[in-house]
Amino acid sequence: MATNIFKRGNVYWIRYTRIDGKQKRESSYSNKFKDAEALLAQRKNSISEGKEPEVKKIPNHTFQELAEKYVAWIKGRQNSARTKGYIIGQLLSLYKDIPLRRFNTALVDQLQTDLITKEYKPASNNKITNIVKHMFNKAVDWDMVESEVLKRIRKVKPLRDNNKRLRYLSKEECNILIQLCDSHLKPILITALNTGMRRGEILNLKWDNVDLKHGFVLLDKTKNGDRREIPINETLRTTLQSIMRRLDCPHIFFDPTTTKPYQEVKRSFRTARKKAGIQDFHFHDLRHTFASHLVMAGVDITTVSKLLGHKSLNMTLRYSHLAPSHIRRAVEILDNTINEKTISTKLAQFSG
Numbered sequence: 001m002a003t004n005i006f007k008r009g010n011v012y013w014i015r016y017t018r019i020d021g022k023q024k025r026e027s028s029y030s031n032k033f034k035d036a037e038a039l040l041a042q043r044k045n046s047i048s049e050g051k052e053p054e055v056k057k058i059p060n061h062t063f064q065e066l067a068e069k070y071v072a073w074i075k076g077r078q079n080s081a082r083t084k085g086y087i088i089g090q091l092l093s094l095y096k097d098i099p100l101r102r103f104n105t106a107l108v109d110q111l112q113t114d115l116i117t118k119e120y121k122p123a124s125n126n127k128i129t130n131i132v133k134h135m136f137n138k139a140v141d142w143d144m145v146e147s148e149v150l151k152r153i154r155k156v157k158p159l160r161d162n163n164k165r166l167r168y169l170s171k172e173e174c175n176i177l178i179q180l181c182d183s184h185l186k187p188i189l190i191t192a193l194n195t196g197m198r199r200g201e202i203l204n205l206k207w208d209n210v211d212l213k214h215g216f217v218l219l220d221k222t223k224n225g226d227r228r229e230i231p232i233n234e235t236l237r238t239t240l241q242s243i244m245r246r247l248d249c250p251h252i253f254f255d256p257t258t259t260k261p262y263q264e265v266k267r268s269f270r271t272a273r274k275k276a277g278i279q280d281f282h283f284h285d286l287r288h289t290f291a292s293h294l295v296m297a298g299v300d301i302t303t304v305s306k307l308l309g310h311k312s313l314n315m316t317l318r319y320s321h322l323a324p325s326h327i328r329r330a331v332e333i334l335d336n337t338i339n340e341k342t343i344s345t346k347l348a349q350f351s352g
Contacts, residue, residue: 012035014036017046017051058144060099061100061139062096062098063091063097064096069144105156133154168289168292181215188250193290199265202253203265205253216231218230226311287308299320301317
């Protein structure tokens with residue numbers, strides 16, 4: 001079989017005889033011999049079964065072509081489209097005309113190294129490399145590049161982030177912050193603290209997303225591109241019912257002078273935070289506050305993960321250390337089941 005595998009540049013090719021007796025040469029699009037060997041075996045198996053191998057021919061697309069298609073795809077699907085678009089714009093300056101097939105582990109590793117040199121934090125570095133990985137994941141789905149390229153890129157491991165920030169407010173701090181903020185900001189903060197929604201999700205929230213009758217908020221477009229349903233508690237219900245609804249504006253939180261949704265609330269949030277004497281606290285930390293208090297109240301991690309819209313439970317486990325009493329209760333339950341029976345059995349043996 002090895003005689004039918006040869007190299008052109010850094011890529012292995014295979015050679016086999018088709019059903020019609022003609023010789024066929026095909027690229028494995030891989031620099032690994034075993035990948036070419038596996039492809040050749042697959043082609044020979046098809047021919048032995050009397051089937052002509054179906055060879056998918058993919059044009060040589062560039063990173064710019066992928067970037068344009070990906071940016072168009074995320075618009076309207078993900079709230080993070082604007083941020084991702086900016087990052088992809090920066091990546092275009094590096095990889096604009098590079099063919100997708102030339103991307104490999106070394107190239108993305110070098111991107112990671114360059115970001116480290118520029119003193120990007122691990123979380124920011126991982127965010128950028130994850131965007132690249134997801135772009136190539138879609139490229140495979142769209143038949144713009146072979147899956148082997150994606151496999152090479154996925155080998156780049158994320159950086160370890162040992163300084164994951166977890167800042168949350170106490171109940172007293174929450175109340176003080178709400179009391180001291182401007183009137184337009186108050187319902188926004190209450191929504192954040194009672195739903196765990198992201199800032200963009202809140203500022204873009206429309207009345208069509210809210211069902212006060214059945215008590216839930218339905219988010220069609222989230223950061224992850226998934227739908228999420230969030231229950232409305234009594235505090236949030238009362239807050240939403242107190243907001244004046246305008247027929248000429250579909251959004252819940254908007255500037256009354258323009259009827260446009262707020263783009264940012266940084267200035268008013270910073271003012272309220274200073275008045276409350278709260279330091280080292282960002283708007284996103286309201287989401288941490290929501291999750292932290294749920295865990296400390298004994299709500300299980302799986303439920304908290306679902307409310308936050310996390311794709312992986314690992315993302316929610318950062319809050320698990322806040323539930324020591326909940327973990328203790330779990331061990332006590334075990335003590336009342338297995339251990340009670342074991343102890344009674346031992347006592348019976350001694351008495352015998």
